[in-house]
Amino acid sequence: MAPTKTPVIIDTDPGVDDITAILLALASPELEILAFIVSFGNTDIESSYLNILKTYQALTRHFAENPSDEERFPNFFSSIKPILARGCDGPLEGDLHSAQYFHGRDGLGGIAERHPDLNVVGIQQAGESHPQLNLSGQSGVDVALDLIRTRSSRSITYVALGPLTTLARMMRLDAKLVRDRLGQVVCMGGALDVPGNTSPVAEFNFFADPYAVKELLISSEHHTGLPLDRFIMLPLDITTPHELPFPSYKAKIDPSFDSSAAPSVADGKLPLTHFTSSFLERTREIMLQFGKDAMELHDIVAVWCAIENPPGLSLSDGWKARSRLFDIERAGELTRGMLVVDRREDESAYSPGANRAEIQAELEKLAFHHGSWESTALPAQVEIERAASPTTRPVASGVVCITETPGPEVLLDLLFRRVWGV
DSSP states (O other), X not given: OOOOOEEEEEEEOOOHHHHHHHHHHHTOTTEEEEEEEEOSSSSOHHHHHHHHHHHHHHHHHHHHHOGGGGGGOGGGGOSSOOEEEEOOSSOSSSOOOOOHHHHOTTSSTTHHHHOGGGSOSSOOOTTSOOSSOEEEEEEHHHHHHHHHHHSOTTXXXXXXXXXXXXXXXXXXXXXXXXXXXXXXXXXXXXXXXXXXXXXXXXXXXXXXXXXXXXXXXSOOTTOOOOOGGGEEEEOHHXXXXXXXXXXXXXXXXXXXXXXXXXOOOOTTSOHHHHHHHHHHHHHHHHHHHTTOSEEEOHHHHHHHHHHHOOTTSOOOTTOEEEEEOOEEOSSOTTTTTOEEOOOTTOTTSOOTTOOHHHHHHHHHHTTOOOOSSGGGSOOOOOHHHHTSOSSSOOOSSSEEEEEEOXXXXXXXXXXXXXXXXX
């Protein structure tokens, strides 16, 4: 008897880590991809749409030359075509922001200009035939609601790799349906006890639409009860340590991999390798400017979480979580998207003017990891957060946040094996 697959709706704003995450999803037999809902975020919505088509085109070319690799991508040859639909092209409120400064204008590091051979030939639109995708003219909101309505109750995992705007609009349109029948939401977003990646205090997905986060996760006039015990959040706190080191990619996947100063050349390379190298080369350039020769696997960790943790079950071995209580800043000039955690109930927090030498010694006695100053130690969780069990899905007194995975090395090995076959 074949193992049960987890049906997933992937809500994405396809940038470089989103596409890598989608490749992992396509190569994961534990999942059944029902739909890709593309939205604004890393780039504009039309570029997001094209990036899904580019990915499928690259894989089609790869399998034409390497048919033995087809079995590695079971979701590319699914008997039911995933739906490709457009979600939201801007936030619920406020200004439109994108992450093109990192992902390039096309979302994939500028491959549209540097690698015209990877541009989609004969761009397909809604209603046209595509061999692997169902190109829908419906809004992504309606597509997702229809799938939740027609599939088995509580079976679908909604994987949110971009802003939460589409999910918020789904709740506005039919909150009861989502609340009653959606299995779970796995969301990459937020920064709790670490700096942001878009501003000093905000992670990009929550920065892009903090109003949607407020409606879905925190009490407001529109909040109608998104089941927080079925919402799993993967903040930067847990995703950042998971990396794809570019020297390892070069050693194992593409020996000629360099940077956009020496763009990838298709001749002599596997088509999939040429595709991934073509969007990773600019990413490497940017990451080196930040002093790191690796890509952080934020969205890849979220897909991995969905693979290993189906709806309705306790977390799999190696995964731990805690309920966290926070609010979100929506309109601050400097703090838009910041998650504000109330630590006032934490008895271990020290007051201004306290003896710092004594605190430093206490941290060392308790084996708290910290740098030169005690303020760099991992912040203690407040009393109300400490009550949740770290080994099961916490009771919904707050937002369930992953605090531990089986480890960055485990994910990197999985990614290399499934996507590139090494």
